[in-house]
Amino acid sequence: MNAILRQSLNLALGSALLAIPAFAIPQSQAPSQQDSSKAQPAQQQAQQPVSEQPVPQKDTVNPRNSKEDVEAIGNRKVSCHMNWFSFEKEIAIGKSLAQEVERSSKLIDDPVVTEYVNRVGQNLVRNSDAKVPFTIKVIDSDEVNAFALPGGFFYVNSGLVLRAQEESELAGVMAHEISHVTARHGTCQATKGELTQLASIPAMIFIPYTWAGYAMYQGLNLAIPLTFLKFSRDSEREADFLGIQYMYKAGYDPNSYVTFFERIQADEKRRPGTIPKVFSTHPPTPERIENTQKEIARILPARQEYIVTTSEFDTVKARLRNIMFSRKVTDAKDKPTLRTKTEQSKKQPTSTDPSSTSDDDRPTLKRRPDSQP
Numbered sequence: 001m002n003a004i005l006r007q008s009l010n011l012a013l014g015s016a017l018l019a020i021p022a023f024a025i026p027q028s029q030a031p032s033q034q035d036s037s038k039a040q041p042a043q044q045q046a047q048q049p050v051s052e053q054p055v056p057q058k059d060t061v062n063p064r065n066s067k068e069d070v071e072a073i074g075n076r077k078v079s080c081h082m083n084w085f086s087f088e089k090e091i092a093i094g095k096s097l098a099q100e101v102e103r104s105s106k107l108i109d110d111p112v113v114t115e116y117v118n119r120v121g122q123n124l125v126r127n128s129d130a131k132v133p134f135t136i137k138v139i140d141s142d143e144v145n146a147f148a149l150p151g152g153f154f155y156v157n158s159g160l161v162l163r164a165q166e167e168s169e170l171a172g173v174m175a176h177e178i179s180h181v182t183a184r185h186g187t188c189q190a191t192k193g194e195l196t197q198l199a200s201i202p203a204m205i206f207i208p209y210t211w212a213g214y215a216m217y218q219g220l221n222l223a224i225p226l227t228f229l230k231f232s233r234d235s236e237r238e239a240d241f242l243g244i245q246y247m248y249k250a251g252y253d254p255n256s257y258v259t260f261f262e263r264i265q266a267d268e269k270r271r272p273g274t275i276p277k278v279f280s281t282h283p284p285t286p287e288r289i290e291n292t293q294k295e296i297a298r299i300l301p302a303r304q305e306y307i308v309t310t311s312e313f314d315t316v317k318a319r320l321r322n323i324m325f326s327r328k329v330t331d332a333k334d335k336p337t338l339r340t341k342t343e344q345s346k347k348q349p350t351s352t353d354p355s356s357t358s359d360d361d362r363p364t365l366k367r368r369p370d371s372q373p
Helices: 002-023 033-046 087-104 111-126 158-163 167-182 185-199 201-206 211-222 233-249 255-270 286-299 311-334 341-347
Strands: 135-139 146-149 153-157
Touching: 087 135, 087 146, 087 153, 087 185, 111 135, 111 153, 111 158, 111 167, 111 311, 135 158, 146 167, 153 158, 153 167, 158 167, 158 311, 167 185, 167 233, 167 255, 167 311, 185 233, 233 255, 233 286, 255 286
Parallel strands: 135 153
Antiparallel strands: 146 153
């Protein structure tokens, strides 16, 4: 019996070791010469002002597979091939993380703003490959950010709504984040981490049970953090690829996705250090922008009309701006202020009463008698 168990363990470990190289793509890997030659024109293009010319699209396209066929959206599988998490478990994980987010964040509770953002998001979800329901809320934050947790718990910062110039730009960023959920990037990444931990079991067998061995074991575990918000560059590219399909399917102009990220790049070049934190690990590089433009031209057939923006977007944006301004004014009143001693003394009433002791603690200057001529 023990021999059978050992053989089964060896087979499982062997499979894990064979599977790991397929996932373990180092993010810091230097690009090849061919990739460098392709990226060079994109970098030169990024130095130019934001382009307002739409990407030319064909009237008819020939998708090579269902993942490129926008007509197949909703009836295809876009997630990774190996995922050890069921949808029920994924929703439970997302709910737990969402509780942490809402404990540490302030939510916008204005019904007009929240209903509008939720409606835009739910329209994108209906035109996506989502297999889970989405809960969409707005966070009171100036940071240009949006993130979706496993299981469909989606948060949009008020700063993103205010930074977008058109509804289609807001929809593009939201479609990108929805794509992370439909492709199940968070739990797929967690599965890769568990595979790596499983592959480290043989090393555990040969580590002596000493303090040094225990420290090594802890080190191997801590070297594999399981996060659900920082994705690999491949995952970001896939979210770009799926996001433009979802916003196109919902009727939005996919070019708005490109123009928004080009504006983010232009802001960073004019004022270095202002790039939003959401883009700090996976910024909208010229390569990603160029790839997105190519995909728009290759897989999205041309349409006569697109949704670019709506009057409701302008109304909600103005309403949200007033809410944020009122909040800042209120916060400024509640904050403590510092005054100098001179400023405080000017506000105190002066008294001619010699018995008054209000200024006893203030230093005074007097001429010494022996210094007089």
